[in-house]
Amino acid sequence: MNSIAFWAALLSGSRNGMDPRVSATSLRSCYADGLSINSTTGEIFGTPTGTGVSPGIVVRVTDDIDQTDDLPSFTITVRNSLIRLVDQRSHIGAATFTLDDVECGQEHASRVIAVAATGAGVSHEVSGMVIASATGLGVATTNDRSAAIYFAATPTGETADIDVTVSNINIFVQFEVFSLYGVDATVFDSDTLVDASGLNDSFNASVSADDDGIVLAGFCSNNNSASVTWTNLDEISDVDTAGFANERHSTAGLMDSAAGTLSVTVETSAATGGSLVVVSFAGL
Incomplete structure (x- = not known):
């Protein structure tokens, strides 16, 4: 287990937040070993000694x-390891542009900002990103339509500017921004797929996953009415761009992955063309 553990939060029932007659707080029941409570402020803090779900935690207040x-x-x-969707943006127009003041989520020494970028239309690629002044590493499709994931270790900063380069102008690109925790800021493995036929309803890619790592994926279809179902990953976002483009953009991920080959399949409710990118990150 790494140092990511638990984000301490000030409970609504603490002395500073409610009745000033509350003189102390305590954990009446807590099954997450390694956690403690500040009896004055009600702040829970510490590093749990193991992973898992700890239900039924109760805080008692005393007046x-x-x-x-x-x-x-x-x-x-x-x-x-942890995935958090922290911002969503879209762009159409210039081939080089900046996404200003993008939300980055909770600061942490292990935080990696990852950006999934997907688009269809005229043949193009999302060919590069600079994330908070750091050149983003990444994986991207290189023909027809785009599916890319770029990332950079960004431990500090509540927001960041992201500079993007697309190989063509007037391409609608959807951006999903994630904060990743507990993983290395390198590609452990990756796979991409582009199908421009418009005749398929199933798209597959496979990657090697690492113990306690993360697998992150992005998909774009050129049929906004075709719903998306993921196999072996949990859907994180689903964007129907009706009114801007006849496209559907979806992302999915897996936390605390197990070592081995992971087959990722996207199924759509109607025939479409599609682009898919899958990236695995090694656990710390």
């Missing part, structure tokens, strides 16, 4: 005459 009350129970899920 200045020793009366007690229990706040509603909640659950903490501890993972070695």
Whole structure:
């Protein structure tokens, strides 16, 4: 298990947030070993000693005459690796442009900002990105339509500018921005697929996954009415660009992956052309 553990949060029932007569808080029940509570502020902190789901955590508040009350129970899920969708953007127009003030999520020493970029239309590729002044590493399709994932280690900063280069003008490109935690900022393995026939409803790519790693994928079809279903990955976003382009953009991911070959399939509810990119990241 790495240092990612648990994001401490100030509970709504803490002394600073509610009745000033509350004199102390305590954990009445907590099954996540390694966590403690600040009895004055109600802040839960620490590094859990193992992964898993810890349900039924209850915080008890005590007032200045020793009366007690229990706040509603909640659950903490501890993972070695984590994916968070933190921003969504789109662009059509110039071939080089900047996405300004993109949200980056919680700062952390292991944070990697990853950007999935997908588009259809005139033959093109998303050929490069600079993320918070760092040249993004990545994987991209190189013909017909785009499916790309670029990323850079970005431990600090609440927002960042992202400079993008596309090989053609007036291409509608959808961007999904993720903060990844607990993985190395290099490509462990990758695969891409482009099918321009417009006649298929199933698209497949395979990658080698690492223990406690992350697998992230992006897909674009040129049929916005065709819904998308992922196999072996959990869908994260689904964007119907009706009104801008006849396209459907979808992303999916897997946290705490197991070592081995992972086959990723995208099925669409109607025949379409499509582009698919899958990238795996090694766990720390």
